[in-house]
Amino acid sequence: MTLLALDWILMLEKLILIAIIVFASLGIALYTTFSERKVAAVLQDRPGPNRAGPMGLLQPLADGLKLIMKEEIIPNSANKALFILGPAMAMTAALMTCAVIPWSSSVELFGRKIDLQIADINIGILYVFGVVSMGVYGIMIGGWASNNKFSLMAALRGASQAISYELAMGLSLIAVLMISGSLSLKTIVDQQMAPGAWWNIVYQPLGFLLFFICAMAECNRTPFDLPEAENELNMGYHQEYSSMKLGFYLFAEYVNMIMSSAVMASLYFGGYDIPFLDESTLAPNIAAILGVLSLLTKIVIFLFVFMWIRWTIPRFRYDQLMNLGWKKLIPLALVNMLVTGAVILWQQG
Amino acid sequence: MQALTNRGKEVSREPMSFMERIYLPNIFKGMAITFSHIFKKQPTIQYPEQKREFSPVFRGLHVLNRDEEGRERCTACGLCAVACPAEAITMEAAERMPGEENKYREEKYAAKYEINMLRCIFCGLCEEACPKDAIYLSETFAPANFTRKGFIYGKEDLLIPDKNKAPEEYAAAKGAARV
Numbered sequence: 001m002t003l004l005a006l007d008w009i010l011m012l013e014k015l016i017l018i019a020i021i022v023f024a025s026l027g028i029a030l031y032t033t034f035s036e037r038k039v040a041a042v043l044q045d046r047p048g049p050n051r052a053g054p055m056g057l058l059q060p061l062a063d064g065l066k067l068i069m070k071e072e073i074i075p076n077s078a079n080k081a082l083f084i085l086g087p088a089m090a091m092t093a094a095l096m097t098c099a100v101i102p103w104s105s106s107v108e109l110f111g112r113k114i115d116l117q118i119a120d121i122n123i124g125i126l127y128v129f130g131v132v133s134m135g136v137y138g139i140m141i142g143g144w145a146s147n148n149k150f151s152l153m154a155a156l157r158g159a160s161q162a163i164s165y166e167l168a169m170g171l172s173l174i175a176v177l178m179i180s181g182s183l184s185l186k187t188i189v190d191q192q193m194a195p196g197a198w199w200n201i202v203y204q205p206l207g208f209l210l211f212f213i214c215a216m217a218e219c220n221r222t223p224f225d226l227p228e229a230e231n232e233l234n235m236g237y238h239q240e241y242s243s244m245k246l247g248f249y250l251f252a253e254y255v256n257m258i259m260s261s262a263v264m265a266s267l268y269f270g271g272y273d274i275p276f277l278d279e280s281t282l283a284p285n286i287a288a289i290l291g292v293l294s295l296l297t298k299i300v301i302f303l304f305v306f307m308w309i310r311w312t313i314p315r316f317r318y319d320q321l322m323n324l325g326w327k328k329l330i331p332l333a334l335v336n337m338l339v340t341g342a343v344i345l346w347q348q349g
Numbered sequence: 350m351q352a353l354t355n356r357g358k359e360v361s362r363e364p365m366s367f368m369e370r371i372y373l374p375n376i377f378k379g380m381a382i383t384f385s386h387i388f389k390k391q392p393t394i395q396y397p398e399q400k401r402e403f404s405p406v407f408r409g410l411h412v413l414n415r416d417e418e419g420r421e422r423c424t425a426c427g428l429c430a431v432a433c434p435a436e437a438i439t440m441e442a443a444e445r446m447p448g449e450e451n452k453y454r455e456e457k458y459a460a461k462y463e464i465n466m467l468r469c470i471f472c473g474l475c476e477e478a479c480p481k482d483a484i485y486l487s488e489t490f491a492p493a494n495f496t497r498k499g500f501i502y503g504k505e506d507l508l509i510p511d512k513n514k515a516p517e518e519y520a521a522a523k524g525a526a527r528v
Contacts, residue, residue: 043383047393312383313376 029254034060039307067247082145087248090138094255096131100124104272104291124185136162143237154236158227164325169214171333172207175340189271199270208268215260222310261302408486412509419511422483425459432478437468466491466500
């Protein structure tokens with residue numbers, strides 16, 4: 001069935017896949033807000049939300065309902081179009097990342113081989129970086145359009161922080177790319193999955209550490225949540241926001257966390273690879289499903305570490321943040337890159 | 350300057366060593382501490398279902414006591430009002446009429462007895478001042494109210510239910526019913 005020389009079934013298949021992945025990401029993000037509160041609670045010797053539903057499991061739904069039902073306020077002095085564009089952009093940028101993440105190998109359904117990845121583009125990781133940088137616009141536009149000096153200050157902080165940490169992030173990534181020789185996330189994962197191959201974390205421990213720190217800064221997570229420093233900037237760039245627009249900003253942060261966890265898992269921890277198991281011995285469909293579970297487990301572990309760090313370390317001061325980014329992480333990433341390059345050259349003889 | 354306690358520690362102003370400057374060891378140490386708290390016992394009390402017990406000397410809401418036959422003990426002598434440092438108590442006395450011997454213990458009784466719970470500081474001096482053992486502080490506390498007027502407790506709020514006629518309400522007023 002070809003019309004307009006398009007494989008319509010492929011289109012349908014991809015649309016369904018997009019719907020599943022987007023809604024799954026949103027659902028996981030919803031419950032990440034809940035687990036954030038639970039993790040915070042148990043780390044502080046308290047039970048956390050436990051009233052809504054069994055063990056408080058309906059709490060995120062109640063939170064979402066509350067946000068939707070709240071009054072929508074757009075300040076008179078705000079730039080209305082940009083004010084609405086800000087949270088939309090933050091959310092879109094956060095969700096767009098999931099397009100290139102290989103969630104698993106392929107499943108066979110109705111005689112068709114379906115890749116569990118929306119798009120295996122050969123510049124996958126560059127695409128991630130491009131889209132993540134767009135998220136800064138969400139912060140910046142939201143903060144500027146609010147016409148509030150605190151929001152603007154917070155937005156400036158957020159933007160400069162994201163830009164300076166992206167540099168170190170990119171530099172530590174280059175070392176991985178030198179090992180794998182490809183920008184496609186699928187290829188990077190497949191190389192780590194190959195029998196006898198190790199995960200990239202073994203070759204790049206320092207690179208991973210740098211990447212992880214930068215990912216935290218990119219997601220505006222504590223200890224790098226300067227844009228939300230309550231005691232200096234009230235609430236941060238989303239101070240004037242209310243109702244679901246605020247919800248979008250808060251939500252985008254969690255989606256970002258999930259996506260950066262997925263990217264880190266794919267780059268350094270073998271993506272959907274199950275450790276100590278040769279997937280080719282399993283039936284392809286079972287291997288694919290186990291792969292999804294494996295990747296999700298890795299994501300959950302990363303999310304827990306994100307939260308664990310948040311409830312352990314206090315916030316950096318702004319000059320310390322810039323110091324760390326420009327004077328420590330970037331030189332370290334450069335050294336890491338040079339050493340990796342030298343070792344690769346030496347191995348090639 | 351002399352230290353008040355010997356627990357003070359002098360702050361080290363030495364420049365940080367290399368291990369301190371890379372922060373990571375200390376960060377991991379901190380993370381180990383927070384992680385260990387996952388396994389700690391939670392001191393939380395699930396409030397409406399579980400309640401913390403008051404200490405036996407807790408001074409809560411006042412009750413006006415009855416004697417064994419269910420008669421009011423208060424004779425409206427006014428000593429509690431005199432003793433009250435917050436001036437929260439007012440009362441009006443009345444004479445017992447013939448035929449009311451089963452209601453009031455003595456010839457004089459309090460026709461009106463009011464305590465303003467917003468003024469009351471729950472010091473318990475009224476309890477000490479009372480020569481007739483008529484006023485006691487129970488082990489309950491004043492619930493929230495929408496108006497200031499609602500906090501002026503009259504005799505109908507304060508008088509303890511008759512032990513013989515309504516034992517459950519009696520226990521509740523005393524505060525013994527709490528779990």
